[in-house]
Amino acid sequence: MGLIGQLLGVLFGSGRNVVTETAEVFRVNAEAQAQRGAEAQAAALAQMAGEFRIRRRGWFDRLMDALNRVPRPAMALGTLGMFVAAMVDPVWFAARMAGIALVPEPLWWLLAAIVSFYFGARHQAKGQDFQRDLAVTMAAVPQVVQTVKDVEALRNATPDADAPVETATFEVPSDNPALADWRLTAS
Known part of the structure; x- marks a missing residue:
């Protein structure tokens, strides 16, 4: 082995890469850092999915959800109903408001x-x-x-069957002796 081969063997031999190992002291290995980031994100998603696992809900849970949807519309419609009642029968409305004041x-x-x-x-x-x-x-x-x-x-994988096929043509200079010799041996 020559001197260059021995030098390369010292730097890159036995499965090691001294240049890469030395560079990684000063700069983070981008590929390894990306791999660690992807693993951390996958672990976070797995944890989040575990916390928010969808459970099968029974009839009681569905009934309670239905009842929980009632108060907001009831309050909104009740308020609008009070405005209508005040306009339709002001005396009746005033009696009810006097009761609320108590x-x-x-x-x-x-x-x-x-x-x-x-x-x-x-x-x-x-x-x-x-x-x-x-x-x-x-x-x-x-x-x-x-x-x-x-x-x-898939966008570029299948060419259009109706499209014309263009062949590339170019002029080969005839004054090239190596090319002329190759043409003679190829034919």
């Missing part, structure tokens, strides 16, 4: 707390449902990306 203040505070907790709990439940749906969507991203790549690959 409700003690602590009862109003209790009603405010109940409504606040109801809407706060509903907001929390809807937020968790959103997070669960987001985890399912994020878990499907790699499959969608692969499908898009496969479809994009």
